[in-house]
Amino acid sequence: MNDGWNIVVCVKQVPDADDVTIDPDTGTLNRSDAPAVLNRPDQNAVESALALREEVGGTVTAITMGPPPAKAVLQTAVGAGADGGVLLTDRAFGGSDTWPTSLALARAAEELDADVVICGEESTDSSTGQVPPGIAAHNGWSQLTYVESLEPRPDEGVLVGKRDVEGGYERVAAKLPVVVAMEFGANRPRPAGLHRKIFAETEFEPVEWTAADLGIVDRVGLANSPTKVGGMDTATPVERERVRVDDVDELYDHIMEVL
Amino acid sequence: MTVDISEYRGVWVFVEQHEGEAVPVSWELLSKGRELADETDEPLVALVMGDGVSHLAEEAVARGADHALLADDPVFEPYRADPYGEQFRALVEERKPSIVLIGGTHTGRDFAGRVAVPAHAGLTADCTELAVDDEGLLLASRPTFGGDAMATIKCPSHRPQMATVRAGVFDASEPLDEDVDTTTAVEEVDVVVTEADTLSTVIERVVSDVVDITDADVVVAGGAGCEGNFQPIVDLADALGGEVAASRAAVDEGWVEPARQVGQTGKTVRPHLYIAAGISGAVQHLEGMNDSEYVVAVNSDPNAAIFEHADYGIVGDLHEVLPKLTAMIREKQEVVA
Ligand SMILES: Cc1cc2nc3c(=O)[nH]c(=O)nc-3n(C[C@H](O)[C@H](O)[C@H](O)COP(=O)(O)OP(=O)(O)OC[C@H]3O[C@@H](n4cnc5c(N)ncnc54)[C@H](O)[C@@H]3O)c2cc1C
Numbered sequence: 343m344n345d346g347w348n349i350v351v352c353v354k355q356v357p358d359a360d361d362v363t364i365d366p367d368t369g370t371l372n373r374s375d376a377p378a379v380l381n382r383p384d385q386n387a388v389e390s391a392l393a394l395r396e397e398v399g400g401t402v403t404a405i406t407m408g409p410p411p412a413k414a415v416l417q418t419a420v421g422a423g424a425d426g427g428v429l430l431t432d433r434a435f436g437g438s439d440t441w442p443t444s445l446a447l448a449r450a451a452e453e454l455d456a457d458v459v460i461c462g463e464e465s466t467d468s469s470t471g472q473v474p475p476g477i478a479a480h481n482g483w484s485q486l487t488y489v490e491s492l493e494p495r496p497d498e499g500v501l502v503g504k505r506d507v508e509g510g511y512e513r514v515a516a517k518l519p520v521v522v523a524m525e526f527g528a529n530r531p532r533p534a535g536l537h538r539k540i541f542a543e544t545e546f547e548p549v550e551w552t553a554a555d556l557g558i559v560d561r562v563g564l565a566n567s568p569t570k571v572g573g574m575d576t577a578t579p580v581e582r583e584r585v586r587v588d589d590v591d592e593l594y595d596h597i598m599e600v601l
Numbered sequence: 602m603t604v605d606i607s608e609y610r611g612v613w614v615f616v617e618q619h620e621g622e623a624v625p626v627s628w629e630l631l632s633k634g635r636e637l638a639d640e641t642d643e644p645l646v647a648l649v650m651g652d653g654v655s656h657l658a659e660e661a662v663a664r665g666a667d668h669a670l671l672a673d674d675p676v677f678e679p680y681r682a683d684p685y686g687e688q689f690r691a692l693v694e695e696r697k698p699s700i701v702l703i704g705g706t707h708t709g710r711d712f713a714g715r716v717a718v719p720a721h722a723g724l725t726a727d728c729t730e731l732a733v734d735d736e737g738l739l740l741a742s743r744p745t746f747g748g749d750a751m752a753t754i755k756c757p758s759h760r761p762q763m764a765t766v767r768a769g770v771f772d773a774s775e776p777l778d779e780d781v782d783t784t785t786a787v788e789e790v791d792v793v794v795t796e797a798d799t800l801s802t803v804i805e806r807v808v809s810d811v812v813d814i815t816d817a818d819v820v821v822a823g824g825a826g827c828e829g830n831f832q833p834i835v836d837l838a839d840a841l842g843g844e845v846a847a848s849r850a851a852v853d854e855g856w857v858e859p860a861r862q863v864g865q866t867g868k869t870v871r872p873h874l875y876i877a878a879g880i881s882g883a884v885q886h887l888e889g890m891n892d893s894e895y896v897v898a899v900n901s902d903p904n905a906a907i908f909e910h911a912d913y914g915i916v917g918d919l920h921e922v923l924p925k926l927t928a929m930i931r932e933k934q935e936v937v938a
Contacts, residue, residue: 441718469745469865470726475682475714484800485682487711502804507707508624509860510808514681516801526866527853568723568759572740575751580891583912590925593897596913597926598933600874600895601819601841 346400347457347496347518351391352447352477353404353419354381355412356467380415383462383526390492390524391460392423392532398494400457401425405450407435407443413548421534421542426549428454434553437564440468444476449556451519452481458501459521463488474523484516487523604721609699609760612638615689615712616649616661616669617704619680623657625773625813626704628664630766632774633731634702635665641737643699646670648692650685652678655787662783664774670696674792679803680708684794686715691793693720698761700739702731705765713765723756724763729770729869739764744865744888769815769869811860812844819843820872820893822863824886825850826879826900826919831857833923834878840930846870848880864889878919882907899923 357376391402404419406412407430416427430446438446451459459478464471471487478485486503490511493502500515506525534542553559560566587593614634617624631647638645647661647669658669670692676684693701693716701716703709705727717724725741730751732740739762742753756762814820819841823834825848838845847857849864863870865885875893879900880886887910890896898911899919908914915922 440714440724441721444714444718463866470724471710472714472717472724472726475711476718478682479686479715479718485711485715486801487682488707505707506859507806507808509811509858510806512679512806512808513804514801515804520800527849568717568721568756569725569754570757572753572755574745575753577744577749577751579749580910582896582910584909585913586908587913587915590915590917590922590929593913593915593922594926594929597874597897597930600912 347394347398347494348455349391349394349400349402350451350454350456350459351384351387351402351404351419351424352459352461352473353384353388353406353415354462354465355379355406355408355415356381356465378411378414380418381462381465381467383464383466383524384415385462385531386524386526386528387460387462388419388422388424389529389531390522393529394458394460394492394494398496403428403454405430405447405454407431407438407446416548417542417546418534420546421539422532423535423538427546429548429550430556431550432552432554434559434563437567438562439567439569440470440472440476441568442562442566444473445480445558446553446556446562447473448477448480449558450551451477453551453556457518459519461521461523463523463526471523474521478521481519484520485522486514486516486520488525489522490525490528492522604758604760606758606760609697611644611646611696611698612641612700613646613648613698613702613761614661614666615701615703615709616647616657617706617708618649618651618654618657619808620678621651621654621657623660624704624706624708626706626709626766626768628773629768629771630702630704631661631664631666633766633771635774637700637731637733637739638667640733641699644668646698648672648689650677650688658787659783660776662786663776663781665777666786668786668788671787671789672792673789676792676794676796676799679806680712681799681801681803682711682715683800685712686719687794687798688792689716690719692790693722693761699737701761701763703763703765705767709765713763717763720761721759722761722763723754723759724765725754726765728764728766731764731766738762746884749884767869769871812858814844814846814861814863814870815868817844817870817872819874820846820863820870821876821878822846822848822880822890823851823857823878823919824848824880825854827851827856829854829856830920833920833927836927837876837923837930840927840934841874843872843874848883848886877907877911878923880907881905882910
């Protein structure tokens with residue numbers, strides 16, 4: 343393989359976590375007033391995809407699943423240097439949990455003939471971390487999660503990932519095609535180039551695929567999602583004293599009191 | 602795709618192990634699994650996979666499992682997602698468990714998705730509460746948005762009902778009477794994967810003993826405000842006989858090992874006293890420390906969010922406050938001694 347790798351990077355639009363509020367009456371999340379942003383861990387995924395392309399050649403294609411405005415996160419990825427973007431958008435996807443979501447992304451990755459699929463560690467809105475292994479499982483591909491750094495070995499057709507594991511790390515060589523989940527904060531995402539950014543915002547148009555295009559109409563959406571939210575409780579906030587102390591002596595006394 | 606859910610029975614607990622040593626969360630899940638199995642009147646089954654790990658299958662029985670399934674083969678050491686996933690999938694298809702619990706470790710979360718997809722199972726990530734309702738349906742609850750809300754997830758029409766569960770939220774089961782013959786309850790299962798079919802190879806694995814901050818009574822945590830110097834944190838923890846912990850920012854900088862990270866993607870701690878120094882109080886951090894009994898905050902920014910979540914707060918430079926505090930504590934210890 344000398345003509346490089348087809349690298350696919352999965353990105354997600356999420357409500358800015360700092361701006362999500364909880365309706366005290368209904369206990370439901372008010373996401374609508376929160377501005378939508380690129381899931382922060384996905385910035386690390388985009389950076390790794392671009393860095394990988396620099397090493398092995400090939401292309402980087404960003405994909406996202408969401409309503410039409412989710413195009414914005416593809417623009418962000420293209421602005422950073424991705425070659426193109428695919429928007430999986432269809433009412434049929436509505437209400438999908440991680441099972442159908444990873445199916446749609448897996449089908450799209452297959453369609454794009456991906457060698458490597460790179461995701462962020464988890465999304466800041468649902469934080470399951472289940473989509474990357476889900477994509478790999480749907481396609482029967484290998485997977486590398488909690489990855490700190492990547493070392494491509496194109497001649498052997500493998501990608502080596504250094505994974506963070508409890509108490510240390512391991513290095514795992516995975517056969518292509520492989521799905522990677524980059525650890526949040528694993529790298530420093532590069533800033534978007536000005537020209538690329540202008541291109542992304544003015545000229546770039548994503549390719550759009552529906553569930554029918556992917557051949558999965560009756561396998562996605564709420565009806566095909568095994569998990570259902572059975573209830574949302576506002577957690578009783580932990581009551582804290584919130585006492586401000588002025589000096590270390592006073593702090594010391596309080597600490598001795600509670601110990 | 603729907604399944605006949607009445608065919609599915611039993612609570613399974615995955616006993617995560619590395620090099621023959623069980624991960625503590627496995628035993629925590631076993632005790633919680635025992636409760637759920639008693640409530641639903643179904644068997645509690647421990648699933649042990651590895652190379653030369655029959656002792657763990659026996660230990661699981663000694664700790665309360667009705668029986669243990671043992672998949673013992675060199676292909677399972679060290680852990681890799683694909684052979685583990687494939688074996689588990691075969692077992693689930695054959696034996697149809699109703700509930701499957703897996704530790705919310707990196708290994709557990711790597712592996713759970715690999716199982717849930719082929720089984721078309723519902724999988725809830727990183728739960729902190731588990732219960733069953735009147736119909737025996739698993740209620741898996743997890744904090745969302747920094748612990749401001751708890752979402753309860755069910756899977757009414759798919760099986761198994763799977764959950765990964767945070768370490769440190771349940772108490773571990775203790776071994777029962779040592780005289781009980783545990784070997785009869787262990788069943789060796791057919792290994793369906795071969796090395797030739799695997800998709801990955803572990804080239805190197807470097808791990809040391811993992812510190813466990815989840816059990817500590819006193820935790821002193823440092824954040825980005827430490828600016829590379831964690832000594833004040835270490836000294837204070839030492840003086841108080843507590844454990845050192847950190848925010849993700851400090852871990853990412855490499856000042857502290859990842860096992861000491863507190864928060865959404867780190868550990869949940871429940872100490873008597875939690876001291877947060879140079880930590881701003883981001884929702885993802887609060888999620889891991891909200892169960893602490895007393896929280897003390899040291900931060901140079903009077904508007905830091907952490908003060909809203911602390912019992913006692915002092916505005917100041919941690920590099921001055923902590924050493925003074927440590928000196929006072931040490932002084933008192935000398936007087937007592
Ligand atoms: C998906 C995801 C998962 C995450 N998981 C976690 C997690 O598990 N745990 C976690 O902690 N974070 C997590 N985070 C990151 C989190 O959002 C914050 O970025 C992080 O907690 C900030 O760490 P910090 O408070 O140490 O640093 P900062 O936010 O930079 O705060 C440093 C604080 O130190 C104070 N300070 C500076 N100098 C001094 C001084 N000399 N003396 C006293 N105070 C000083 C400052 O006033 C400031 O309040 C996650 C984020 C994402 C997106």
